[in-house]
Amino acid sequence: xxxxxxxxxxxxxxxxxxxxxxxxxxxxxxxxxxxxxxxxxxxxxxxxxxxxxxxxxxxxxxxxxxxxxxxxxxxxxxxxxxxxxxxxxxxxxxxxxxxxxxxxxxxxxxxxxxxxxxxxxxxxxxxxxxxxxxxxxxxxxxxxxxxxxxxxxxxxxxxxxxxxxxxxxxxxxxxxxxxxxxxxxxxxxxxxxxxxxxxxxxxxxxxxxxxxxxxxxxxxxxxxxxxxxxxxxxxxxxxxxxxxxxxxxxxxxxxxxxxxxxxxxxxxxxxxxxxxxxxxxxxxxxxxxxxxxxxxxxxxxxxxxxxxxxxxxxxxxxxxxxxxxxxxxxxxxxxxxxxxxxxxxxxxxxxxxxxxxxxxxxxxxxxxxxxxxxxxxxxxxxxxxxxxxxxxxxxxxxxxxxxxxxxxxxxxxxxxxxxxxxxxxxxxxxxxxxxxxxxxxxxxxxxxxxxxxxxxxxxxxxxxxxxxxxxxxxxxxxxxxxxxxxxxxxxxxxx
Amino acid sequence: xxxxxxxxxxxxxxxxxxxxxxxxxxxxxxxxxxxxxxxxxxxxxxxxxxxxxxxxxxxxxxxxxxxxxxxxxxxxxxxxxxxxxxxxxxxxxxxxxxxxxxxx
Numbered sequence: 001x002x003x004x005x006x007x008x009x010x011x012x013x014x015x016x017x018x019x020x021x022x023x024x025x026x027x028x029x030x031x032x033x034x035x036x037x038x039x040x041x042x043x044x045x046x047x048x049x050x051x052x053x054x055x056x057x058x059x060x061x062x063x064x065x066x067x068x069x070x071x072x073x074x075x076x077x078x079x080x081x082x083x084x085x086x087x088x089x090x091x092x093x094x095x096x097x098x099x100x101x102x103x104x105x106x107x108x109x110x111x112x113x114x115x116x117x118x119x120x121x122x123x124x125x126x127x128x129x130x131x132x133x134x135x136x137x138x139x140x141x142x143x144x145x146x147x148x149x150x151x152x153x154x155x156x157x158x159x160x161x162x163x164x165x166x167x168x169x170x171x172x173x174x175x176x177x178x179x180x181x182x183x184x185x186x187x188x189x190x191x192x193x194x195x196x197x198x199x200x201x202x203x204x205x206x207x208x209x210x211x212x213x214x215x216x217x218x219x220x221x222x223x224x225x226x227x228x229x230x231x232x233x234x235x236x237x238x239x240x241x242x243x244x245x246x247x248x249x250x251x252x253x254x255x256x257x258x259x260x261x262x263x264x265x266x267x268x269x270x271x272x273x274x275x276x277x278x279x280x281x282x283x284x285x286x287x288x289x290x291x292x293x294x295x296x297x298x299x300x301x302x303x304x305x306x307x308x309x310x311x312x313x314x315x316x317x318x319x320x321x322x323x324x325x326x327x328x329x330x331x332x333x334x335x336x337x338x339x340x341x342x343x344x345x346x347x348x349x350x351x352x353x354x355x356x357x358x359x360x361x362x363x364x365x366x367x368x369x370x371x372x373x374x375x376x377x378x379x380x381x382x383x384x385x386x387x388x389x390x391x392x393x394x395x396x397x398x399x400x401x402x403x404x405x406x407x408x409x410x411x412x413x414x415x416x417x418x419x420x421x422x423x424x425x426x427x428x429x430x431x432x433x434x435x436x437x438x439x440x441x442x443x444x445x446x447x448x449x450x451x452x453x454x455x456x457x458x459x460x461x462x463x464x465x466x467x468x469x470x471x472x473x474x475x476x477x478x479x480x481x482x483x484x485x486x487x488x489x490x491x492x493x494x495x
Numbered sequence: 496x497x498x499x500x501x502x503x504x505x506x507x508x509x510x511x512x513x514x515x516x517x518x519x520x521x522x523x524x525x526x527x528x529x530x531x532x533x534x535x536x537x538x539x540x541x542x543x544x545x546x547x548x549x550x551x552x553x554x555x556x557x558x559x560x561x562x563x564x565x566x567x568x569x570x571x572x573x574x575x576x577x578x579x580x581x582x583x584x585x586x587x588x589x590x591x592x593x594x595x596x597x598x599x
Contacts, residue, residue, distance in 0.1 A: 035548055035551065035552065036522070037519050037522055037548075038551060038552055038555070040515050040519075041555045044511065044512055044514075044515055045511075048511045108547075108551070129551040130554045130555070130562050131554065131555045133509055133512075133555055133556075136555065
């Protein structure tokens with residue numbers, strides 16, 4: 001006769017709806033019993049409930065099946081040829097999947113010591129022989145409930161894990177909103193900056209990064225490079241202001257041995273060394289006309305010529321440039337090539353001064369405090385309210401770089417775990433907010449030009465102080481002076 | 496084969512076991528052959544094992560008498576009581592000849 005089970009996939013019950021049967025089909029039972037009639041009986045009872053059944057006549061075969069399959073319920077006879085049921089039970093429990101299986105041991109006796117042995121081996125339940133059909137049905141129902149409980153527990157754990165991952169993702173996204181690469185800030189202007197960086201990272205155009213000193217121009221250049229497809233390539237930063245004309249040319253384009261005194265061997269320049277990556281030219285407004293010409297060739301022809309050579313060499317480099325100059329004015333003055341300006345200014349980024357994003361100061365302070373504490377080992381992690389207020393009102397002409405330096409200095413002075421007012425550098429302490437005469441004095445409404453002149457007069461020609469009085473950055477103040485065609489009161493009468 | 500004077504014994508069995516019953520009863524007839532063979536050589540161990548198995552399986556299929564006979568065989572084998580064993584084998588044969596299964 002056909003063996004109704006003893007296969008890895010068996011036919012399913014009679015009398016159940018397709019939906020009900022499909023739902024129950026998710027339970028797969030393993031029946032391990034060397035007595036063929038008992039094995040078939042248990043298998044049939046399981047099948048009548050709409051479950052899948054696999055039957056094995058010894059523990060060795062069952063163990064192989066268990067490892068290869070996925071069994072919610074295991075009916076396991078204690079007395080088996082070879083490995084016995086208790087040993088198989090222990091093996092199942094030690095398997096990674098073992099936690100999710102409900103094991104019902106079939107015993108010949110129901111003495112207390114036997115039941116204790118069954119429980120110690122890890123079984124969930126037992127049936128003592130001789131079994132009846134009703135007893136099998138009840139035990140199976142109990143096992144099904146245990147399976148549901150286990151499934152619910154795992155579902156809850158999975159849901160919890162998913163929620164934890166969501167929280168981590170949200171934290172990561174929040175982090176990205178407050179930080180991008182090494183740039184820190186959650187103000188609107190910084191959010192716009194991050195969006196600009198992401199956009200510029202997707203293309204390969206030359207970018208001119210403008211901003212006051214200490215605003216993070218190199219950090220922005222790095223952020224663009226390491227967000228772009230060139231991130232696997234080199235990133236080489238060059239401070240053009242710090243080098244002589246000849247040295248800069250040699251470093252950027254390389255030289256041939258003997259091309260000049262000191263050129264003792266052939267030398268590759270930064271453009272060749274950065275092949276496939278990015279060259280960042282800081283203070284590009286300071287380069288000489290000769291270097292400007294060579295740089296224009298790099299941008300137009302994508303090739304360089306080493307000093308002393310005539311043979312051009314192709315380079316695959318993205319150029320990012322930065323300046324605190326007003327290059328348009330330099331073009332007017334004749335100190336900067338207009339065609340080079342157009343080439344490097346295909347895209348522009350204007351970095352906000354720290355005054356223009358004061359709301360980021362607490363975030364920056366926290367970040368720098370953490371960095372400095374980690375380096376120095378001093379456990380300083382808080383700032384007093386008064387100290388924070390002083391930092392919020394200071395003009396920070398040196399921008400973020402000056403702020404970081406102030407925190408480093410304060411950390412050294414700090415006597416405990418909190419930075420106090422007296423720990424701050426003197427220039428920060430001296431910048432107590434002055435009553436803004438322009439705001440408090442009962443005057444007739446002024447236009448911008450008049451306000452700027454009044455501020456300069458009040459500041460006795462000091463443009464930095466005048467800018468502070470107006471609550472704007474020095475760069476903005478300078479720009480508006482030019483745009484409004486104003487001259488300071490020290491040089492002439494107001495126009 | 497039933498004697499006409501001996502009424503059939505109606506046994507109610509769960510309809511879900513319908514396809515298992517022929518195999519189960521066939522195995523019991525096979526057990527009878529094994530029991531006779533074991534008796535002939537006084538293999539009480541085999542008789543005890545067969546009795547133990549019948550005791551465990553009979554009730555589950557709905558044949559309580561098979562469980563009773565099995566238990567008796569197991570005990571008789573343990574006692575090495577050949578007379579009792581022979582009687583139980585006869586009882587088993589008679590039982591299997593008389594039963595008529597009704598599926599519910």
